[in-house]
């Protein structure tokens with residue numbers, strides 16, 4: 001089966017609301033109809049989501065879709081600083097990253113937290129982009145596949161087969177994020193194939209074939225084509241290279 005590629009820009013803690021508006025306008029300007037087969041998603045910080053929504057509302061032809069970088073699993077209540085899935089839905093988010101290694105590292109996010117977040121998102125019709133990835137020590141000890149499949153198994157724990165339909169997986173080796181280092185495309189594909197097997201075992205053959213799996217970690221203009229050529233890599237989760245229209249659109253082009 002042919003899966004629709006997806007390229008998502010993880011802006012992390014970059015861009016004010018007005019900077020986000022400008023970048024989204026530049027992305028729309030550099031968009032080409034040749035990319036129509038690719039889902040293009042931008043994930044600005046919470047404070048820029050509303051501006052992103054309004055900017056895209058003005059451009060009814062815009063193919064860009066909006067994602068968030070995190071969510072809290074409760075629907076509402078006394079959770080100072082938290083944002084619910086319904087709030088994200090309200091600002092037109094159709095995707096949300098969960099379980100990014102930076103959330104796990106700096107905000108002590110656990111596998112159980114990731115599972116609850118994924119379930120809250122699917123409950124609101126938002127597709128979770130569930131991240132996994134090993135440290136360099138785990139890779140060097142040969143434990144990568146066991147480690148990342150355990151992360152994904154745990155993240156899917158609360159999702160039925162129908163809940164899991166919109167789920168996107170992202171393989172992001174911790175040692176490749178923001179470092180300029182990457183696994184070879186073949187090494188990344190091998191891990192993505194294992195994640196696909198994990199999905200297949202849990203939800204059946206068709207679900208395994210259909211699930212979109214992204215690679216992330218120092219993806220850039222120079223290496224995008226090689227990752228895009230791999231059979232189990234259906235797109236990219238792009239950090240640094242998503243902060244400029246030219247480099248982000250080059251990666252959209254690589255997957256188109």
Ligand code: PGA
Pocket residue numbers: 010172176177178179216217218219237238239240241
């Ligand atoms: P990077 O980040 O492309 O800057 O390595 C990717 C990510 O953390 O999603």
